[in-house]
Amino acid sequence: MTVSARADLRHVDAWLFDIDDTLYPHDNGLMADIRQRIADFLVRLTGKGEDEVKLIQRGWFETHGAALPGLLAEYDLAPHIFLDYVHDLPLHQLSPDAALDAAIARLPGRVLAFTNGSANHAERVLEKLGIAHRFEGIFHIQSGDLTPKPHPATFDRMMAMFGIDPAQTCFFEDSSKNLIHARALSMTTVLVGREDENEAHINYVAPDLTAFLNAASVKETA
Numbered sequence: 001m002t003v004s005a006r007a008d009l010r011h012v013d014a015w016l017f018d019i020d021d022t023l024y025p026h027d028n029g030l031m032a033d034i035r036q037r038i039a040d041f042l043v044r045l046t047g048k049g050e051d052e053v054k055l056i057q058r059g060w061f062e063t064h065g066a067a068l069p070g071l072l073a074e075y076d077l078a079p080h081i082f083l084d085y086v087h088d089l090p091l092h093q094l095s096p097d098a099a100l101d102a103a104i105a106r107l108p109g110r111v112l113a114f115t116n117g118s119a120n121h122a123e124r125v126l127e128k129l130g131i132a133h134r135f136e137g138i139f140h141i142q143s144g145d146l147t148p149k150p151h152p153a154t155f156d157r158m159m160a161m162f163g164i165d166p167a168q169t170c171f172f173e174d175s176s177k178n179l180i181h182a183r184a185l186s187m188t189t190v191l192v193g194r195e196d197e198n199e200a201h202i203n204y205v206a207p208d209l210t211a212f213l214n215a216a217s218v219k220e221t222a
């Protein structure tokens with residue numbers, strides 16, 4: 001693992017990005033808002049208290065990687081009702097990020113998103129950041145048949161949909177857990193927004209995504 005070094009990414013021609021907490025700072029409060037919306041939804045659905053549903057919610061994240069599969073395992077519910085409710089947020093924490101846009105523009109090859117969020121949420125976040133036009137495709141929770149990362153079947157489905165070679169793919173994530181299977185598939189893995197992780201499945205750590213991208217060696221284009 002190399003922290004903040006000039007990464008050698010000259011073998012990469014597919015740039016795969018998680019969205020939430022990866023393409024914007026993880027401490028800007030947006031994910032906290034989403035977790036609160038999930039808790040509100042569960043309080044209304046179950047009639048339980050907020051402390052209790054937050055424990056349930058945490059358990060679902062641990063077990064399934066997201067709240068939705070846990071919810072669907074225990075309650076009979078149309079998934080879009082949940083997804084629409086929890087993502088119904090103004091996204092006031094986000095604004096156009098011209099520096100990130102320029103850093104992504106420099107990357108040779110395909111730029112793709114791989115998120116456990118809903119299709120609508122993913123598109124809105126990319127639009128708010130002013131980088132939607134850089135992305136060729138988004139693999140979201142509905143593309144994965146509601147099975148989130150890091151389930152291996154969801155990685156398979158994502159790679160089939162995009163037609164990417166994992167050995168030439170670099171995956172950027174704020175969740176170390178989601179990088180384990182990526183590395184096993186021989187993707188190059190970058191843990192974003194942290195400085196202190198030292199794990200065999202992490203190739204690089206990028207405390208600042210834009211700075212990391214700008215410093216990386218990438219394939220020369222003719």
Ligand SMILES: [Mg+2]
Nearest residue numbers: 018020021174
């Ligand atoms: Mg994330």
